[in-house]
Amino acid sequence: xxxxxxxxxxxxxxxxxxxxxxxxxxxxxxxxxxxxxxxxxxxxxxxxxxxxxxxxxxxxxxxxxxxxxxxxxxxxxxxxxxxxxxxxxxxxxxxxxxxxxxxxxxxxxxxxxxxxxxxxxxxxxxxxxxxxxxxxxxxxxxxxxxxxxxxxxxxxxxxxxxxxxxxxxxxxxxxxxxxxxxxxxxxxxxxxxxxxxxxxxxxxxxxxxxxxxxxxxxxxxxxxxxxxx
Numbered sequence: 438x439x440x441x442x443x444x445x446x447x448x449x450x451x452x453x454x455x456x457x458x459x460x461x462x463x464x465x466x467x468x469x470x471x472x473x474x475x476x477x478x479x480x481x482x483x484x485x486x487x488x489x490x491x492x493x494x495x496x497x498x499x500x501x502x503x504x505x506x507x508x509x510x511x512x513x514x515x516x517x518x519x520x521x522x523x524x525x526x527x528x529x530x531x532x533x534x535x536x537x538x539x540x541x542x543x544x545x546x547x548x549x550x551x552x553x554x555x556x557x558x559x560x561x562x563x564x565x566x567x568x569x570x571x572x573x574x575x576x577x578x579x580x581x582x583x584x585x586x587x588x589x590x591x592x593x594x595x596x597x598x599x600x601x602x603x604x605x606x607x608x609x610x611x612x613x614x615x616x617x618x619x620x621x622x623x624x625x626x627x628x629x630x631x632x633x634x635x636x637x638x639x640x641x642x643x644x645x646x647x648x649x650x651x652x653x654x655x656x657x658x659x660x661x662x663x664x665x666x
Contacts, residue, residue: 448489449639454523458513463489463520463639489520491660492641496522499640502611503604510636511627527627527637531588533569534578534626536597538562538605541620544646562602589628596634597626604636612647615663617654620646 440452440460452460465488493515500512511524539546542558546565566583567575578586580594589597601624609619622645625638642656642663654662 448492457526459524459526461522461524461639463493463522465489488657488660490517491664492639492643493517493520493522495641495660495663496639499608499611500636502607503636506603506607508600508603508636509633522639524637525629525635527629527635529625529627529637530583530593531568531586534583534588535567535569535575536601536624536626537565537567537621538601538624539565539621540605540609543620546621562605564598564601566597590632593628593632593634600626600634600636608640608645616649617659617662618648620648622646 439455442450443453443459444451448464450462450464452462454460465486494517496512497515497517500510503510504512511527513523513525515522539560540562542550542554542556542560546560546563547554547556565577566579567577569575578588580591580598583589583594584591604624605619605622608622612619624636624640624644626634627637628634642659645656645659647654647659649662
């Protein structure tokens with residue numbers, strides 16, 4: 438099938454397909470700084486052999502589980518031979534929105550609210566949204582803010598929140614079976630031409646904070662543990 442490059446990203450390239458869908462090509466480039474992998478960084482800092490393959494494998498694994506649960510995603514199919522994933526077209530909310538679901542009070546959540554909660558305390562699948570804006574430090578935005586700014590409707594937000602909690606439970610339960618504890622995870626959502634909310638982008642180790650026996654597992658180690666035979 439004929440493809441046309443439409444966007445060159447930090448860790449993926451995007452191609453248009455003749456059938457109206459898109460093709461994501463996963464790369465071995467990683468975000469980081471001074472040669473050290475850091476999923477929170479905003480620029481490519483290093484290349485790690487086969488990281489694109491591992492990220493695609495984990496994405497396939499979870500997208501198939503999520504689709505099977507009847508939750509709407511952009512995932513159609515994937516080809517591990519050329520490290521690509523075919524996805525449905527989706528429009529981003531605003532200029533890009535990240536959605537975080539938290540099971541534990543760690544990281545930026547704890548830094549913000551340490552006057553009110555102990556570090557590592559349980560959270561009830563707490564959902565927060567941030568605008569993707571490096572210069573402004575990815576500012577938090579509330580449901581009212583998203584609606585009043587015209588980024589999404591109130592019903593789209595309600596769907597997004599419910600889907601986030603459902604998807605996070607699927608992933609957390611699966612990781613628990615592998616002896617791993619999910620503390621928080623970051624997603625991206627978009628919507629189709631009818632305005633229906635869908636999960637987009639990827640589901641990879643760099644987007645989640647996972648612990649084993651109370652110790653943090655870095656994303657590269659997590660990927661190896663995840664696929665260990």
